[in-house]
Amino acid sequence: MARDLAAEIEDLHKMLRAREGGRGDFAGVLKKRRRSLPRRVYRQGLQLAAAEPILRHPHLQMTVDEVPLWRAAKELRDHLESIDVADRRWGRVLDVLGSMGFAVLVVIGLLIFVLRLRGFI
Incomplete structure (x- = not known):
């Protein structure tokens, strides 16, 4: 045994x-x-x-x-x-894409804020 x-x-x-x-x-x-x-x-x-x-x-x-x-x-x-290994990999890909999307939104928001502050918009 x-x-x-x-x-x-x-x-x-x-x-x-x-x-x-x-x-x-x-x-x-x-x-x-x-x-x-x-x-x-x-x-x-x-x-x-x-x-x-x-x-x-x-x-x-x-x-x-x-x-x-x-x-x-x-x-x-x-x-x-x-x-589920495939689901775990897919989750990691979605995490990376979500982080990148959030970073892009923050940069666009900061760009709009600076342009508005400078008077261009």
Whole structure:
């Protein structure tokens, strides 16, 4: 059963790298993507990352309580599966376009204000 949990953590690591990006081991990717994950999901991921080296050791893996780790893995998997990468990219594009549009409106407003102040309009 612990081997299955280690394989589940490895699958979650691959899914986290695919959905959120990042390099390195599971704990490293979690720490780099801390702000993009909800706090509860991040804590569950840290719990899994702390258990990962213990699960690799044949004698120590028998000391691990697997039930909370399976719950944490399920919660992390559910969150990662709910992420729509294409929608996230589209949101970033719209954010950039919105920022640029606002900047253009501010510049036009300032231009009109200065022209009115100088008496040209």
